[in-house]
Amino acid sequence: GENVEQHPSTLSVQEGDSAVIKCTYSDSASNYFPWYKQELGKGPQLIIDIRSNVGEKKDQRIAVTLNKTAKHFSLHITETQPEDSAVYFCAASINTPLVFGKGTRLSVIA
Amino acid sequence: GAVVSQHPSRVICKSGTSVKIECRSLDFQATTMFWYRQFPKQSLMLMATSNEGSKATYEQGVEKDKFLINHASLTLSTLTVTSAHPEDSSFYICSAIPSSGGKYYEQYFGPGTRLTVT
Numbered sequence: 001g002e003n004v005e006q007h008p009s010t011l012s013v014q015e016g017d018s019a020v021i022k023c024t025y026s027d028s029a030s031n032y033f034p035w036y037k038q039e040l041g042k043g044p045q046l047i048i049d050i051r052s053n054v055g056e057k058k059d060q061r062i063a064v065t066l067n068k069t070a071k072h073f074s075l076h077i078t079e080t081q082p083e084d085s086a087v088y089f090c091a092a093s094i095n096t097p098l099v100f101g102k103g104t105r106l107s108v109i110a
Numbered sequence: 111g112a113v114v115s116q117h118p119s120r121v122i123c124k125s126g127t128s129v130k131i132e133c134r135s136l137d138f139q140a141t142t143m144f145w146y147r148q149f150p151k152q153s154l155m156l157m158a159t160s161n162e163g164s165k166a167t168y169e170q171g172v173e174k175d176k177f178l179i180n181h182a183s184l185t186l187s188t189l190t191v192t193s194a195h196p197e198d199s200s201f202y203i204c205s206a207i208p209s210s211g212g213k214y215y216e217q218y219f220g221p222g223t224r225l226t227v228t
Contacts, residue, residue, distance in 0.1 A: 034217075036219075041201050041222070042221055042222060043116075043221045044154070045219070045221045046217075046219075058151070089154070097156050097159060098156075098217060100154050101153065102152070102153045103153050105151075
């Protein structure tokens with residue numbers, strides 16, 4: 001089955017700097033790669049996703065890139081703000097239940 | 111749109127009792143819902159896939175007699191933790207896929223239910 005690795009497990013950045021979180025997946029047939037933000041005590045919220053026919057997608061300060069050959073995808077957050085502090089999860093799917101990475105705890109220091 | 115609710119948001123029960131958690135899709139119909147479990151500082155672990163009108167599909171290692179799932183309508187799935195024990199204490203999260211989309215890439219999550227078994 002699919003296996004998703006996520007790095008780093010924790011990330012601290014200064015407010016205004018960029019943050020990058022990387023994930024790799026094992027099943028080359030996976031075709032959907034969402035990113036979720038989870039705040040303490042809440043459910044995950046979808047922040048951006050990308051499908052395998054696209055290499056990059058951007059939504060304001062958030063972007064995701066996908067390298068199908070290398071089987072990795074990354075989340076990029078620019079101009080980070082304190083409210084970006086949360087746990088971020090990547091996931092992969094091949095029209096099956098999502099397989100999640102272990103999460104990255106992002107701390108944005110004001 | 112695409113809002114999923116869970117009730118209760120948190121529950122405390124005594125060891126040996128049963129607890130029911132509801133997951134509702136508020137503004138869409140969901141043929142398929144999922145139940146996840148999350149321990150502190152860990153990732154989401156899929157417990158089971160709930161399909162309206164049929165039996166749930168459980169992931170390996172999940173006791174189906176302990177975690178009863180009922181998907182009675184297109185907007186409601188319930189998870190009942192039977193004979194709960196302290197080790198069942200966890201954060202339970204559901205998600206739902208709109209029937210109209212039918213793809214796993216349209217999965218919306220509920221806010222979660224914190225279960226504490228004393």
